[in-house]
Amino acid sequence: MVSKNQIKTITGLQQKKYRKQHKLFFAEGIKVVQELLNSNFELHHLYATTANLFAGLPNHKVSIITDDELKKISALTTPQSCLALFTMPDEKPLTTTGLIVALDDVRDPGNLGTIIRLCDWFGVDQLVCSAECVDVYNPKVVQATMGSLTRVNVVYTNLKEYLATAETPVFGTFMDGQNIYKQELPQNGIIVLGNEANGISAEIEALSTNRIAIPRFGNLQQTESLNVATAAAIILSEFRRNF
Amino acid sequence: MVSKNQIKTITGLQQKKYRKQHKLFFAEGIKVVQELLNSNFELHHLYATTANLFAGLPNHKVSIITDDELKKISALTTPQSCLALFTMPDEKPLTTTGLIVALDDVRDPGNLGTIIRLCDWFGVDQLVCSAECVDVYNPKVVQATMGSLTRVNVVYTNLKEYLATAETPVFGTFMDGQNIYKQELPQNGIIVLGNEANGISAEIEALSTNRIAIPRFGNLQQTESLNVATAAAIILSEFRRNF
Numbered sequence: 001m002v003s004k005n006q007i008k009t010i011t012g013l014q015q016k017k018y019r020k021q022h023k024l025f026f027a028e029g030i031k032v033v034q035e036l037l038n039s040n041f042e043l044h045h046l047y048a049t050t051a052n053l054f055a056g057l058p059n060h061k062v063s064i065i066t067d068d069e070l071k072k073i074s075a076l077t078t079p080q081s082c083l084a085l086f087t088m089p090d091e092k093p094l095t096t097t098g099l100i101v102a103l104d105d106v107r108d109p110g111n112l113g114t115i116i117r118l119c120d121w122f123g124v125d126q127l128v129c130s131a132e133c134v135d136v137y138n139p140k141v142v143q144a145t146m147g148s149l150t151r152v153n154v155v156y157t158n159l160k161e162y163l164a165t166a167e168t169p170v171f172g173t174f175m176d177g178q179n180i181y182k183q184e185l186p187q188n189g190i191i192v193l194g195n196e197a198n199g200i201s202a203e204i205e206a207l208s209t210n211r212i213a214i215p216r217f218g219n220l221q222q223t224e225s226l227n228v229a230t231a232a233a234i235i236l237s238e239f240r241r242n243f
Numbered sequence: 244m245v246s247k248n249q250i251k252t253i254t255g256l257q258q259k260k261y262r263k264q265h266k267l268f269f270a271e272g273i274k275v276v277q278e279l280l281n282s283n284f285e286l287h288h289l290y291a292t293t294a295n296l297f298a299g300l301p302n303h304k305v306s307i308i309t310d311d312e313l314k315k316i317s318a319l320t321t322p323q324s325c326l327a328l329f330t331m332p333d334e335k336p337l338t339t340t341g342l343i344v345a346l347d348d349v350r351d352p353g354n355l356g357t358i359i360r361l362c363d364w365f366g367v368d369q370l371v372c373s374a375e376c377v378d379v380y381n382p383k384v385v386q387a388t389m390g391s392l393t394r395v396n397v398v399y400t401n402l403k404e405y406l407a408t409a410e411t412p413v414f415g416t417f418m419d420g421q422n423i424y425k426q427e428l429p430q431n432g433i434i435v436l437g438n439e440a441n442g443i444s445a446e447i448e449a450l451s452t453n454r455i456a457i458p459r460f461g462n463l464q465q466t467e468s469l470n471v472a473t474a475a476a477i478i479l480s481e482f483r484r485n486f
Contacts, residue, residue, distance in 0.1 A: 110353070114470055114473060117469070117470065117473075118469070118473060121459055121460065121469055122459075122460045123459075123460035123461040146468075181484040181485070214480070216364055216365075216366075217364065217365045217366035217483045217486070218366040225389075226360070226361070226364055226476075227357055227360065227472075229470075229472075229473060230357060230360075230361060230472060230473060230475075230476040231476075232473075233469075233473040233474075233476040233477050233480075234476050234477060234480040237457070237476075237477040237480060237481070238480070238484075240460045241424040241481075242424070243460070
């Protein structure tokens, strides 16, 4: 059973201001919910259409609901048997060593989710986002992470100030940068990726100590840019391929 | 001016069966439309909200329409000033040399569009799709290609038969494959990528002469898979990085 008030609260959580107000976010589908349950995220409440999906959880934290009720609270076109509310944790402080990814104004939820999944795959546990980036607790981001959110620390900050005080090299990707395939890449550094339409902003560009580029193959007339998530995949693969 | 019949025809083109029946597909937005106009694709009709966007086109192929009319024919939530209908070309025959990408049952339009863009970037001009793959003229695929569709030959075929008669090595990606970073990769070959949820099917796996894997970094508990488009980015980058 889901009350009208609960429906209003849960659907409200699709908006950042209500997530902030309630300090809650939600995830859907067994895979993502299970990963979050197995992590440090604190379950607030679970709504599921079958009782035996999640045995062992305290009774007062679980409601068995109908498919119709799930449809009313879900953000998905095709709801996936469960929806769980979790407490939004406090941001953990950033570490300053190791390989770090920083995003300058990345707006697309799918791109952010995919980049979090890539960070997880390539052992990058710190992701720094400029304040303009899409919110990590946006339901579309949470779904796209496929549970990787539990293993990557995502921190929102003033990116300019953060990079200005960085003690490791800052790698910005630019069309006229140095061929990424022809250089030694360190294990400590910050990889900056820019906005989908405009790339890295001028003020962040000025803070890039190393200008890198993914070369296009051949000299044909080709596409002028890569999607930010596929660029992230190629760059992270290059940084990690020799280790 | 757009007639009711035209609206019905154009919105119908969002479905494969009507695209096949009319032998037409459409693209939206100046960038994609411009790229298609500059290619071998044949313009059927252009609908634009401003007259001077596309000077030089024959008058009878252009209609100036209002924002409201564009909204009625557009497949986008936020229509983008123009929509153009193009004739679906006949499939060109496949070449059998060079680097070729083959997709086994890739269903997501965004993934197919991103992979076409990657093929274009990395100079792969042949993309072979199994019959189960999403249609390349699906409007979401066309938009995601960002114009790369004009430079990549996409052919639908019986993938099993195609691979069974292939004369170059067939590279399938599997969790237990050989580390892709530690082998010499040829310039002739077929890279096979599998379905989003199930990977490469058993019958296609049996036809893979080379089993490759993208290793995860470290030994931590990490995400168990990469999105098919990000896997494609990393694999294509590896095949092309030394050339």
